């Protein structure tokens with residue numbers, strides 16, 4: 001029997017609706033409008049698309065959206081000065097610097113300059129450290145989305161064997177921590193791992209986040225496994241256009257797995273929805289309000 005498709009579009013839309021409901025209540029009961037500031041440096045076309053989508057979805061949820069577009073040749077000190085301004089701005093509850101930054105800028109230093117309470121990307125070492133310590137923290141959006149998608153299939157992840165392929169700060173590493181917090185048994189694999197197909201075949205939950213198109217094949221999967229595909233590679237098509245491909249050979253996975261996320265329409269959809277959740281959580285924490293239920 002073919003696997004079921006985990007519909008990221010539907011799940012993300014539901015999450016955004018829940019956030020919008022909470023924002024309405026915050027405005028009504030506390031006169032508080034959560035605000036998100038996004039900093040885009042340069043003009044990478046994909047980053048421009050993602051930032052536009054963040055702006056639209058932030059406004060659609062009833063939050064304030066502040067966009068800061070800086071030229072590709074901006075100097076480090078000017079980026080840091082903008083971050084300092086946003087840290088001090090009471091209307092801003094979340095700050096996000098779109099990645100990757102142009103060469104020449106020190107990404108680590110820029111992220112470290114963000115007030116951890118406003119770090120809605122969950123990338124500041126303070127939040128990464130708290131997450132790794134099993135403490136409450138703002139957590140990176142894509143891994144949060146992966147967990148929500150997994151929970152749409154499994155009400156509990158306790159005791160399940162998970163493999164995370166990829167160890168980036170944005171996805172793989174924080175995803176491992178979130179899975180541990182759910183009491184999953186986690187294997188961390190990466191481009192240098194030996195016997196990857198064999199490691200994968202043991203897993204109930206497979207997270208592919210390496211950025212290598214269709215690397216995970218159908219015969220790498222345990223029958224019935226849940227497969228969460230984080231990869232997005234844009235490839236040219238014969239008609240001169242492009243299309244997106246994930247890290248998992250989708251058609252093959254559909255023959256073996258129990259549930260699979262599509263690309264597009266899976267994990268990617270959750271990233272911005274979870275950013276809205278984090279902005280809401282940051283606004284509540286900064287304003288001394290109880291954590292939102294979403």
Ligand SMILES: Nc1nc2c(c(=O)[nH]1)N[C@@H](CN(C=O)c1ccc(C(=O)N[C@@H](CCC(=O)O)C(=O)O)cc1)CN2
Pocket residue numbers: 050096097098099100121141142170232244263264265266267268269270271272
């Ligand atoms: N500061 C950050 N930079 C980047 C992040 C991040 O979380 N924080 N993640 C990615 C880019 N990204 C958001 O910033 C992002 C990627 C993909 C999608 C998405 O909706 N994907 C769609 C397909 C979109 C398309 O057609 O191109 C899907 O998979 O369905 C949203 C956001 C790197 N940088």
Ligand SMILES: [Mg+2]
Pocket residue numbers: 008229261262263264265266267268269
């Ligand atoms: Mg996707």
